[in-house]
Amino acid sequence: MVADALARGGETLELAARHLDHSLVDVLAILGFDRQYVSARGSYLYDADGRAYLDFHTGEGFASLGHNHPGVREVLHAALAADLVDGVQLHYSALAGMLAEELSQRLPGELDAVFFASTGAEAVDTAMKFARAATGRPRLISCDSSFHGVTLGPLSLVGDEFFKEGFGPLLPGCERVPFGDLGRLEAELRAKDVAAFIVEPIQGRMVTLPPAGYLRAAQALCRRYGTMFVLDEVQTGLGRTGRWFALEHWGLEPDFVLVGKALSGGYMPVAATVTTREIYQRAVGTLERCYVHQSTFGRNRLSMAAGLASMRVIDSERLPERAARIGAVLRDGLAELQRRYEMIKEIRASGLMIGIELGAPSARVARLNWRLMHLASEGLFPQLIVIPLHRDHGVITMAAGKNDVIKLLPPLTLSESEAHSFLAALDAVLADCHGPASRNWAIVRDIATATLRRRARSTSR
């Protein structure tokens, strides 16, 4: 089968357009991202022509340990070779208990009860259900601009209408407050009918850092009004921000911590909802309710093995420390570029979670183009940098959505020289975009013009 897949590599995009998501295939073609990647190792993907691409996206944190980490692969091979028992729902494997033990040893306070699932969204859903059941309260509060996944439960929390259009009605009882606004949070909590406040410690969409003191004060408010304080660390957890968990930056002791992405080791779907034994018991801890919240693949052996192997790699390679150190190299380099290039408006960073916010250029023609791009599509402008980084320098980054932010989530295993390669590539692209003879503007302007024409055609029909 693997040989078949390699032999049919040339048909990859055609197959995807026919049977998977046609519109994503179209978007990849427009952006020039329609490469046929055939292998991946560490910080790099390789295309069919053998060209290497430095991956500063890692599938939004999926490959946080770098691609195909041999330490995780070895453990997966061993788990397969051992013919372990799996999928018997009325059964527990030692692997699941060991992974739960590892997670709770890395977390503060009494967080020692774990529910395993396959995706981050499922981990969020679990916290929503457990918080409601444990408190007997109906309402759930999240933040504007937050992201928690796209199944119906988490989507009801997401702070961005763009993801929700056409999918309503969503869950009743879900309300939002601005990230960083304690007054609005307290106003919601005061009625004492809120089961949980669910928040990312650093918002992943645009890499928005919390204001000083916000998260500790939010935790205290939750305690005061009997609301569960839920930290969604699906993206920030497991070393990404320079600590095992972002909560360590502020000494937080939440009621729930949600983990996903990096726990996969870049191989297996796995996510975890970690809470206290007391909350777990209150939610589903009676003999009658022991089976009301389940997930067929939740504790499967390969996911548990991948999770354990990933945590051991993060520990033995000291990846949180490395993320802090290499993150500082990138931050300093980006600050230096910001001094030289007006289009870099702001750098926001914590470890290897970095957002580069772009601003409008001052030159007249560039500013007109900037306006045209925003008219065509919010979120198009960063492609001015993202496209040539990929096309000319083999560096994969991403535009963060309907905004002017480029988001960087490189592997936690990134080396200092790879960080410098990225900075040199970005320097060259920015120099081109700020220069009078840039061809990059024309490419994105053409995308904008085509988008506006398409829109005009569809509204005139």
Ligand SMILES: Cc1ncc(COP(=O)(O)O)c(C=O)c1O
């Ligand atoms: C903070 C956060 N929570 C939840 C999710 C959902 O995770 P998944 O895509 O595995 O369902 C994501 C995914 O990007 C996320 O960033």
